[in-house]
Amino acid sequence: MKYLNPVVRGFYPDPSICAANGKYYMVCSSMHIFPGVPLFESTDMVNWKQIGHCLTRASQIDLYSVRSSGGVFAPTIRYNNGRFYMVTTNDSYHQNFYVYTDDIYREWSEPVIVDQDGIDPSLYFEDDKCYFISNGNDTDGRGCIQMCQIDIETGKKLSESKFLWHGTGGRFLEAPHIYKFGEYYYLLEAEGGTEYGHMVNYSRSKNIWGPYTPYPNNPVLTNRNLGGYQIQAAGHGDILEDNDGNWWFAHLAFRQIHMWQTYHHLGREVCLVPVKWRDDGWFEIGVNGTTPIEVELPDNIKFTPQKFSYDKTFENLDEKLDWCYIRIPHMENYKFDKNGLELKGTDVTIDDVASPTFAGIRQTEFDLDINCDVIPGAEKSGISFYMDEKHHYEVVVEKNESGTFVYSRQTIGCIWQESKHHKINADKVTLHIKSEAMQYHFFFKDENGNDVFISDAETRYLSSEVAGGFTGTIIGLFAINEKGDGVSRFEKLSVKHEA
Template structure:
């Protein structure tokens, strides 16, 4: 699996790094991320929740034989649609990305939280399908692959299917259906009034059957109570029943998972009287919140599990790690699925399933330390770019990453020389060695939530001086919090330490072995989803821009 991830990275990035033109550049020799909290450290015989820490929202899962595959939303980041692979639902490996080339989709000029929403992955009759929405970038589409590691096809667009969060369900007779969120019939009755609709689709042609549209759910479980944001539908057939599960309440603290069932798709779905089957909104205080947007999977042995998103706030509803992927066993009671009893907290550790190896590191455990010495011609697949698959401004050679400035600012929606790695822990340190930036280039370390909310520890190089500064961008407004002039032109280590609520920046002169803090400790809440809005988590990144900016 690791070998496949590497080969995919080469496809995604290696072929998209053309030779540089003679322009000012910045060079980084390494990047290091180290967790300092204890959330992923568990006792023998257990594994930790979340199974995918960091910004891995809206999980969907499928199975081929005894291997499971999981996909997440990726919004405007590239490569998009990360796909994970596991044989036991505990140990996950990144198999590749389903979106890795510009012929598939474009995210040019999109805000960070637009782009790819809520995919569904399914396996049927030798083929893998992903159906998803490119918000403000073309709408709903399907892609296919024989191997989840790729290559994946170019999209087949579905102009008839509006809204977001499409699901693909293949019935026992081979007929296939798309369920999705869209506007309700008629005028909305209240803010957040949405509906779930159904279409039939021909899997041979991937064309929606005209005039097959049907209303499944109007509003939610009980429209008289004005439920909001019914979305993320998935349909299953179990023991003669059709089950429809959806998220309800919006993807924040009121998030929940609800379920309906019917004997026939031509008859109405009836809501479960004990809905919701998963929520944390009934808990006044919780380490884990916003649970919902679940998908179900059955093991070859007949057991059931559910993956879902949740968040880990550190102050109020502030969280920087984004919406993450969690897992819990699913049980059936009186032919209804149950994920978590009302009022119970989501467990942060779970017993290792019988027969699962306990001496192998999980994805969560491996995520505690990430180091890149840039000793490959292809960038590590953990690095994300903004808005574009083409990265001619980045090159790795001779154990160094070179960034060539594209814009004067990271704030505007134009493509920027920026690469980011997900923040996966509430306490961490991240550092990089900046070998140098040529005159006219500003480069450094970014703690990034979106273009309008981030911190930048930058080094500005001119012909006569070198200035290290700390910059805050809040609601699009730039404030230089601190700056100092440094002598010499040698390598610098730029560092940020996160202790839940604060971020402390520092710089070290490699030659003189002198370290200094840059500015006062800064509030981490600035780069939380709660403060900045949107649907993504924070990234720790490397950035270069022309010195004429800001």
């Protein structure tokens, strides 16, 4: 039996995994999007259900004015002595910290700061000791992996930071984890940048402080040589042994929009590949060192077939799990109910490095059919496809002294354009978007329910290859008031994908 990658789709990068109480848990980066650090649970490593976030309060994370793709970088989740720990970086403030909880389904603690620089921190526990690992630069300015021992109760360093390994020479040495399997400590990392040259390497030592000997066949995993293959950028990830003795590597990768179109706009996603141990104590990752779309499952796994079709509506979207916001939201401007959403606009727009009135869900598939009724009360409201404040598309319903108009607006860097403004004579307008891998098609419905074409927009201009950054497209409902305080209502939302 086979499963398909990615196993978690859309903007969920930099996965880290752990096992506890017969189940598996995963966290991912969230950057400047709030709530921070999505948290997932699984019983078979293939099917993952989101159960919460680790950072749900403004007191835990300052995102108020962070740049796009700043904020919360790669997290690590670990379980030790009945407690879960999530360690991460607020890159905008060059601050490493961890939070913890004794109940994975409840709130996490306030942050505990660790005074070691670098990003992509990890924790390793052994014999009542805790080690803190991150990337960094040595005294010569070369990229390296560094480690110190900390007091897990306070975050205080109990040793100086020591440089462990400089990697294999690839750029952007990152994503370190340390494990002990048998008599060896294994130091895992990623290099090449979280893009088309991404790769995974590792080394080992019988002493946790080194010296570390590189795996002779590094990189142990990469898709960098698979031209014309949809899954690219296989890299940054984490290793786990499941309850049945199978070994796994969960890692980031992305799907490009076409086999020969090297753009991706859904963000970095979670893929899963097997780990195979060799007799000499080294291990191999993936299928011939790569991540394929289809992967054969071990016979001893109890597996529920994946489901990719869905229809997301106001009725089945969870306010706390599914909806997300640009930076820290002003929740007094949001009102959810089982039939819809009311948004009170402010003068903060989607172009600003701030928090507009914007409630979003991650785009997880290329092909979507999206419908939503908008009852305009704010000056401008509608549906946005958001990558960052300089790269986003909107279908806008504008209400002004001349009437109500529908049009599209496309922002690509310092360039923007608006389509023809269509005047409507109704209190409600239905917006309709058809999403494909390479294009969005924007429509509204006339009084007879027929599509009226507004414009098309190319997805590649929302891609990381154009926009830069580390996020993925978010489908958002928004409202803007430059002067007034009007409220727009959204009803009958449907975001539908048929696999």
